[in-house]
Amino acid sequence: MRGLLKNNFYATLPNVKVFSVIMLLLGIFVVAMDNKIPSLIIGYTLLCMIGFSLNSIASLRRECATKWSKYKITAPVKRSAIVRSYFWSLLLWLAAGMIFAGTGVALSILLHGFPFDKNTDIFMLLVVGTGISLFMGAVFFPLIYLGGEERNEVFLVVSLLCGIGLVMGLATLINSFFPAPMTPVQIVLGGMMILVSALLVFALSYPLTVCISRKREY
Amino acid sequence: MENILELQQVSKTFPKSDFTLENMTFSIPYGAIMGFVGENGAGKTTTIGCILNTVRKDSGTVKLFGKEMTDADIGMREKIGVVYDGDNFPGYWNARQLSGVMEGLYTSWDHALFQKYLEEFHLPAKQKITSYSKGMTMKLAIAAALAHHPQLLILDEATGGLDPVMRDEMLDVFLEFVQEENHSILLSSHITSDLEKIADYITFIQNGRLIMTASKNDLVYNYAVMRCKESQFLALDPKDILAYRKRDFQIDVLVSDGKEAQRKYKDIVTDHVSVDEIMLLLVKGERV
Structure with a gap:
């Protein structure tokens, strides 16, 4: 697994380097700006979390330019371990995105005060970012094994749209359960439902992807 | 083994x-x-x-x-x-x-x-x-x-x-x-x-x-290629022919035992054969 994670890391690193620099500059701008209107912080947080996750799964395309995907199958690793390494890499890069976003939000609060109406807004922001990233990964990995790395771009867009759509759909569903205005407990409960659903779909996507990958020929 | x-x-x-x-x-x-x-x-x-x-x-x-x-x-x-x-x-x-x-x-x-x-x-x-x-x-x-x-x-x-x-x-x-x-x-x-x-x-x-x-x-020591004229080719025992290929004025015939072929067909020129030539005869040649 260590070798596979290293492999995924090297594949993602060049894009992540560029993305990190952009996010760093954007972060400095966001932190420097007055946060009376929180849309900048919201945008920055979501961009960080989803952006890092997106970079992680987009790097799969870089492997298909060579015979490395085929070579890996001949190495002493199970196909399930290869799939697992992709899922872990996404989670690790999502965590990196959360750290980036969290640092930006914390610095902004330190310098300009709390920008949101309620404390639960920060939690919901994390839920939306994590939810979209996890749903995106859950859709992307089986698709890429089913359709091949050469269709990476299409699957990337489809899975990102699916991620956004699923989170929005769930949020709409939860809002219809709890009549407005929602209490903080109801908001946290709703957020937890989105988070658990995303984690569940992400976890269920793993055996499905393994099943598809076992049938894949190189 | x-x-x-x-x-x-x-x-x-x-x-x-x-x-x-x-x-x-x-x-x-x-x-x-x-x-x-x-x-x-x-x-x-x-x-x-x-x-x-x-x-x-x-x-x-x-x-x-x-x-x-x-x-x-x-x-x-x-x-x-x-x-x-x-x-x-x-x-x-x-x-x-x-x-x-x-x-x-x-x-x-x-x-x-x-x-x-x-x-x-x-x-x-x-x-x-x-x-x-x-x-x-x-x-x-x-x-x-x-x-x-x-x-x-x-x-x-x-x-x-x-x-x-x-x-x-x-x-x-x-x-x-x-x-x-x-x-x-x-x-x-x-x-x-x-x-x-x-x-x-x-x-x-x-x-x-x-x-x-x-x-x-x-392949190197036993296999051989016989350079036959059409009349010589027609006189060959089909069992001896692994593959043959028609060239301009001759027919190249691949055999598995060159020495035996030399003994059996004294008037036909028999040459050692390279792996390359064996491949060509097997791939491009015809079988009896």
Whole structure:
């Protein structure tokens, strides 16, 4: 697994380097700006979390330019371990995105005060970012094994749209359960439902992807 | 004699391309080098895919080290070194990063041995693989395949991108590898002169079918080609003819026992035959 994670890391690193620099500059701008209107912080947080996750799964395309995907199958690793390494890499890069976003939000609060109406807004922001990233990964990995790395771009867009759509759909569903205005407990409960659903779909996507990958020929 | 690799009636059909690998059967004993020859699209890479489980065979058995290999047989894959034609590794790596990844994949990865090969093959460790020449990428792949102490090397056109000097160096490396009696190599190649230099056995395939497997010594010392006129050709015993090919004014006939053919057909010129010529006669020639 260590070798596979290293492999995924090297594949993602060049894009992540560029993305990190952009996010760093954007972060400095966001932190420097007055946060009376929180849309900048919201945008920055979501961009960080989803952006890092997106970079992680987009790097799969870089492997298909060579015979490395085929070579890996001949190495002493199970196909399930290869799939697992992709899922872990996404989670690790999502965590990196959360750290980036969290640092930006914390610095902004330190310098300009709390920008949101309620404390639960920060939690919901994390839920939306994590939810979209996890749903995106859950859709992307089986698709890429089913359709091949050469269709990476299409699957990337489809899975990102699916991620956004699923989170929005769930949020709409939860809002219809709890009549407005929602209490903080109801908001946290709703957020937890989105988070658990995303984690569940992400976890269920793993055996499905393994099943598809076992049938894949190189 | 014990075999390191055994294929029995291995078949695979690709419905989209209409290509079928049919009943592929051959084996490699421990300590031997098997040359695997065939024209482009003959099924060499498919056969190697079936051996390594990158392609799922429809039927037949492939035994490695006496056992069928499944996805779960990690230990078995530790003992196999693979080199594919072209880019084996992502171009954005350098040799040092490659070593780091391989170290995490193979428990028997020998970093010192890999470094030794890098120096021996003049491969810069910090340079990105994408800026390597084709020859350098092939040498890197060979170094990586050897650096985890495999018992079986499977080389799919591994010498294709190398110039004659480099190829000769690599052939020496392969010969050194099989000095250990439990080491073997399956070398698929178009360059039959390489196989003549190092192979112990040669397997010919065409259109997904096995044409023949023979020891190289048998091919070089016993096989021969008779240069016949049409009238002489018509007088030949069909049992003696393995394959024949019509040229402008003569018919070349491949026979498996040159000395016997010389005794039997005294008026026909009989020449020694190269692996290249055998391949041409088997692939392009006709059968009786």
